[in-house]
Every structure is written in C-alpha cells, then in structure tokens.
Amino acid sequence: MHNGSIIQDGGWDPTDLAQNNIIFGVCIVAAILHTFLWSQMIMRKIKFDITFLFSLSYISTDIFLLLFYFIAYAIRIRSWIPITLATCYFEAYAMFYFNILETYSLMALNISRYWQIVRNPNTYTDHRKMIIVSCVITPFLVAINLIIQDILGWSVLYSIPGSSCNVSFTNIPIQVWNMTIMLVIPIVLSFCLLFRAFRFLQSAQAGQLHIRRNHHRKVTIQTLIFYSFWFILWLPGMIVNCLDSDYVDGTTNFIVILLSTIETLCDPIVGVFLDKRIAQAWKKSYKWMRRQSGKIKITSDLNKCAFSALPAIDPQTFIQACKDYVNSELAPVVEVRACNSNCATKICPYKAAKVQCGTKCHPAKKKCCTNT
Structure with a gap:
C-alpha cells in the first residue's frame, strides 16, 4: 500500500511470523556473541585508539542492527499494537541505513590501510583530524541522501498488511544512483585498494621485506579473506534493498535477510581477520578459560585428598626445620x-x-x- 499516512493493524501473517522467528533465533545467538566480544575487549583491556576506529565502527553497526530488529520484532509480535507512520519509517529505513554505514566503514578502513602501506606508515597520526571528521560527516551525508529522496518522492514507503514495511525507489535513475553510491563505489574501491596493496608488497625486493612489510602482507591477506566472506553474505540483501522491492517475492526477501543476519552473527568470529585486537580479545579469553578450568581441576583433585589424616604442623616448627636444613x-x-x-x-x-x-x-x- 502506497500512502502518505500509513496506518495498519500490527502483527505478521503466519508465513512472515515463521520466517521472522527463524531470523530472531539467529539474532539471539548473534547478540550473545557480540556481547561477549565487547565485554572481553573491555575486561582484557584491549587498546582503543584511532587505528581501531574504523574496525570498531563496523562492529558497532552490528549492535545497532540487532537492537533495531529486536525493537521491530517486539512491536510486530503484539498484533494489537497498530503500525503507525513513524513505526513504518523506522522499520523500513533503520536497518537499511546502518547496512550502508557498514560499507563506508570498511571502505574507510581499506583506504587508511592502503595509504599506510604504500605512502605513509604514520597515516593515523598525520591525518588524525581528517579521519575523525570523516567518521562524523559520513553518517550525516548518508542520512541526507535518503531524506532528500523521500522528500522529493524518489522513494516511497509502502506496507502490505501482515508484512514488514519497505521502501521502494520509484525510477531507474534513482536505483542506479543508489547502487553506485551505496554499493559500487565503496566495494569496487575497497577491492582495488586491497589488490593494489598486495601487489605493492609482492613487487618489493627481497632485501626490503623487513618485519613491517611482512606484517602488512599478512594484514592485507586477512582483510581480503574477511571482505570476501562479508561480500558473499551481505551483498544480496543490499541489492534487493536498492532495487524496487515490488519485484522481489517473499521467499527471496527472507533468504537475503537471513544471509545478512548470519553475516552479523559471524562478524565477532571472522572479525579476527579484520583487526588483530579482536583476535587478541578472543585469545586472551581462551587463555583465561583454560586457566579457570585448570584451577577447577586442581581444586577437584585437592578435594579428593584426605587432609584429615595428616598430622598438624606448627608454622614455627616448619620454619625452624627449613633453617636447620639450610645450616646442615x-x-x-x-x-x-x-x-x-x-x-x-x-x-x-x-x-x-x-x-x-x-x-x-x-x-x-x-x-x-x-x-x-
């Protein structure tokens, strides 16, 4: 239904409800993993500095995506709550907006790393203000782009009773514009910079391959692995969002949303390829759990000992015996x-x-x- 004042009865139809229950289950697991990762990064005192800014912003978008889905789910499962215009806008635009920010976070990370490898190893220090300003301005520019399209009627909010609200772009030029700005430029630029950085490191002479270059080569390969994984799971959903949703059936829409949700679930794990500090958080957590399991085992073994059968020893007698041994x-x-x-x-x-x-x-x- 295309209407400027969309108001409908709440709730999903049985098919949409079953599909969203599956997505909700995946989101629960994803929320547990993200909560554990963030708590470990804080408890293990992982260093949060400007070099971690873009990786951190990418991981942060997952938190917002999960939070917004839980809010939409809580509203929809209560069929007696009517879906107002504000609710419909939130449902259609919130997750779409943060998915776009994911793309730009990864693009900014790849630009910074490429510049650091090829041009200037002190990129984050020399261009500190530019990096911070870009992080502040980018979310506003993305929001302004979506707001202008809605005001000028280039995008239309619509809702079918029993289904979630969606946004549809009215003509092909707008669809091409969104695909170019939101997908093609960030993704193509990121892949090009990754391959250029890798080729730069490969073309270096053997005598130049010191520790820094070996580290950069490892980081580039790991980033390419992460980016490929993210690209496969995340891209189909964004293509569907940028095209006219009227031509996408419910099953296809469910599959692409499920893939995107699985990508959100896997981010805390595959994030070890994105930044070494995420890997450090998992590594320190693993070591801590091993130490705790070792303490539990020792305590269990000590509990089996019959200490009551041992004679009592006076502390002063024990100290004097040690001194006598040393002097003997x-x-x-x-x-x-x-x-x-x-x-x-x-x-x-x-x-x-x-x-x-x-x-x-x-x-x-x-x-x-x-x-x-």
Missing part, C-alpha cells in the same frame, strides 16, 4: 659473595626481597651467595 651438611655448599652480578633479579626466598638471578640468600649472614 645436607644443604648445598655455598660461597659468600656480594650481589653485584648484572643478570635479572628474582625474589629471595628468605628475605622476601629481589636479588640477582642465580643466587641464594644466606639466612644467617644475610648476603647473596652462589653454589660452588
């Missing part, structure tokens, strides 16, 4: 010397102070000594 003939023969070696320090077992490595602390003379 069983203790290693030692030579007294000053602590003046240049090696690293360690904790003295007797004085609870740092001494030079390879030394022991004589309990009586209180000087450092080494084995002869």
